[in-house]
Amino acid sequence: MNQQAPAAPALPVSLAANPKLSAWLEFSGDGQVMVSPGKVEIGQGIVTALAQIAADELDIDLSRVQMIRASTASSPNEGVTSGSLSIQQSGRALRHACAEVRRIFLQQAAERLGVDADALDIEDGTISGPGNVTTSYWELAGEVSLDRDATPGVKPKTASRRALAGNSVQRIDIPDKVLGRPRFIHDQALAGMLHGRVLRPENARAKLMELKEDGARAVPGLIAIARDGSFAGVVSETEHGAEAALNALRKGATWSDGEPLPDENELASFLKAQPAESTIIDKKTAAQPGTVARTIKRQYTRPYIAHASIAPSCAMAQWDGDRVHVWTHSQGVYLLRADLALVLKLPVEHITVEHMEGAGCYGHNAADDVALDAALLAKAATGRPVRVQWSRQGEMSDCPFGAAMAIEIEADLDERGEIVDWRHSIWSNGHAARPGRAAQPALLASYELANPFPRMISTNPPQANGGGGDRNSIPLYDFPSWRIESHRLTTMPIRTSALRTLGGQGNVFAIESILDEIATERGEDPVAFRLRHLRDERAKDVIRAVAARAKWKPEKRPGIGYGVGFGRYKNTGAYCAAIAEIEGAEEISVRKLTLAVDVGEAINPDGVVNQIEGGAIQATSWVLKERVRFDRQRITSTSWTEYPILRFSEVPDVEVEVIQRPEIDPVGAGEAAHGPVTAAIANAVFDALGVRVRDLPITRDRIIAAMELSS
C-alpha cells in the first residue's frame, strides 16, 4: 500500500484569506484586546462566542475583550455571516490567530525576562515565570509587531485546557438591549442627519410613468426629491417630514401595470411548468438492484416565506466628494460594497461599508437594498448623512422571500415494504441572490434606475457549500440506491433569496414525512425505523436522546399526536432530532417540542440552546401560519394581520438537550432545528388525525382538504 505523506497543516479558511494577525486582534494601551472578526452580530450571539474563544486562547478575562464591529475599512473579509458558518469560519480563525499571538508574546517575554518560554505562564494577560518575574501583553505590545502573517501548524489549546469555551457566559450585547440603550442602527443619529424614504409601486415591477412633485415639495422640511427612472425618493430634515413628503409623492405617481404574478393556489403546477436548469445532485447505484413490489409517490410543497424581521430595514449613507460611507445591518459588508461599486460606478476603495446591529434577519432581507437606497438618496444631500428606513409594508413585500418549493419523492418498496430505490426531485427558484457574488448587482434599486441592471435570477450554492434548493436532499439513510434531481427555475416573477436553511426545511419535511408514512405502513415504530437505516452514531445518538427525553412513544390519547423528525443540517453540520406533541382537530396547536442537538464543541451551550429553541419556535410559526400571499398583480400579505406569525399564547414548550462533544470542531446551530421540527409537527398531525398534510402551512383549510382527499 502506498503511504501518503501527511498533508501540510493548513490555516483555517478565514485566516488563509486574511493572514495578517493584526487584522484580527490588537492590544490597546488600557489593558484591553480589540478583536475584529469579519462576521457580524445578527442576534445570534456570535460576538460573545467569538470573544469567549479569543479570551480562552489568550488567557485573559472576557471583560478585557472589546469586539470591533465589521467594517471594510479595517476588518478581515469573511464574506457573509450566513449558513451557520460563523463559529466554523471565524471561530477557528480567531482561535488559531490568538494561539499564535499568545506564542509570539511568550517568546518575547522569554527574551525580555531571560527565562525559557516553556517556564512562563499567562493569567489574565499577565505573563509570569520562575523567580516572580512578570510582564504582560500590554507591556510587551510596543515591542511586538502583529503585522505578520499567521503560520500554519500552531496548535491551539486542547479542549480540556479551555476555561471559557463550553461554558454559558452571558451575552455581551444583552444589557444594552434590555436597558434600552441605543445599540441598533435604527437608534443612531449622526451629526446633521437627514431622513429619506423611497417610493415603491404596489404592483410587482410596475414602472414609474409620471411623477408630480408639487405636493411633496410643499411639505415643510423637504430637502430634495430624487428620481432616476422608476427609482424615486425624498429627503427631509425630519423623519416625520420624510413620511409626509413620501405620502404626497405617492399621490402624484402614475405607474405602469407591472408584471403578472403566479396563482398562489397553484404553486406546484406553476413551479413545474417554468423553464428550469436541471441538475443531478447525487446518484447512488445498488450493487444488486432489489425487486420492486410497488412504488409510492408523494408531492410536498412549501410556500414563499417572508423573513419578516421585526424591524424594517434601515441604513445610513454620507457622501464626501466621490467617496461614500455606508452604515448597514447587512450580513456581508464587503459583498455589499462590491455591489454598491457596480451600481454607483465607483472603485471599491471609495466606498466604506460599516456594520451596525439590526434586528434578526434570518437570511437575506432588505438590509442590502436599503443601503443602496440610502447611498442614492444621500447623493442629493450635499454631504449630509441620510438615514433611510423601509416601511412595514415594504419589508413584507419588496424584500426577497424564501423560495416556494415543490418536492416529489418516489420510493420503490420490495414485498416486505423495505426501500429499494429512492428518487427525489425539487422544483424551486434558486435560494440565493446575495450581493457581491456576480458581475451584476443584487440590489433592488439597481433594477429601477433609468439605465437599469438586469434583475438577478436566484441561483443555488454548490453542494460543496451545502447546496440551495437541494440542501439536505441527499438521504442520510442507507437506502441501496437513489437519484436526486433539482430543477432551478430560470424565471423569477417573485423575488427569492436566502432564508434560513435555504431548501433544507422543505427537503427534510419531504424526506421525513414519506419515511414516517413508509414506517407506519410497515407497522414499524418510526424511531426504530430511522435508527435501523442510519450508520452514523452521532445521528443515532440525537435520535436516541430525543426519544428518551420525550419518553417515546407516549400512550395514545384522543386529540393528541406525536411525531419525530431528524436531519443533519447541510448533511455536514449540526445533528438535530425533534419530537412534537400536538393537539387539535382542525386547528392545530403544538404543545411541546423536544429536541436533541449535536454541534460538536458547544462554545456557549446556552447560546446553542437559545438558537435551537428560537429555530424550533420559528419553524412552528412557518409550519402553522406562514405563507406569502399574492394576487396576480401584487403581494397582498403586507402587514402582520395578513402575514401572521406565532404569538406568545401559541408557542409550544421547548426542551433542548445538547450533546457536548468538546473534542469535535464546532458547527453552527441557527438552522439545525427548522427541518426536523417541520417534519415532526407534520408527522404528529398524522398521528393525531390520521391524515397526511403535504402542503405547508398546515392550516385548518389544508387539514380539511387532506381529510376530504383521504376519505
Added chain:
Amino acid sequence: MPSVRFRLNGAETEIDADPDRSLLDVLRGQLRVTGPHFGCGAGECGACNVILGDRAVSACDTPLWSVADKDVTTIEGLGTSEQPHPLQRAFITEQALQCGYCVSGILISAAALLKRNPSPTSREVKEALDRNLCRCGSHNRMVRAVLRAAEEMAAG
C-alpha cells in the same frame, strides 16, 4: 405650533408639535428617546410599547394630544444600569432574547402586567404579551424571565 405637556419617565416635558402626530414619532424624533422601536406603525407588533398611566399601549398609534398631562414611561424609565428594574435583571439572567429589537416593548408590556398583577401565572404572562411579536423565538425565555422578576419582586 401648539405645545403638549406630559410627564416622560417622571420628568415634566413640554413639546411643540402637531398634536395629531404619533407619540412614537415625537419620542424618537424631537425627544431622541429611542428605546421604543418602530416596527409596523399600525399597533400590530408592540415594539414601540410605552406605559400610559398604567396600561401598555403602542406609541405608534397613540396621538400626541391623548397623552396631555399624563404619565408616559418608556424602557428608559424602567431602570438604569446602576438600578435596573427586576424585569431587566431577569431578562439578563435568563438571556431572554436573541436580536432584542422587540424586547423594549415586551419589557414594557410585562412591567404593566406586574403593576396590576404582581404574581401572574405563566398563562397570564403569555396573555399579557400576546400583542407583542417576537420573530427570533425567544418567547419561552421571556415568559420565564417575567415569572422570575415577579418572584423577586414578591420576595422584596
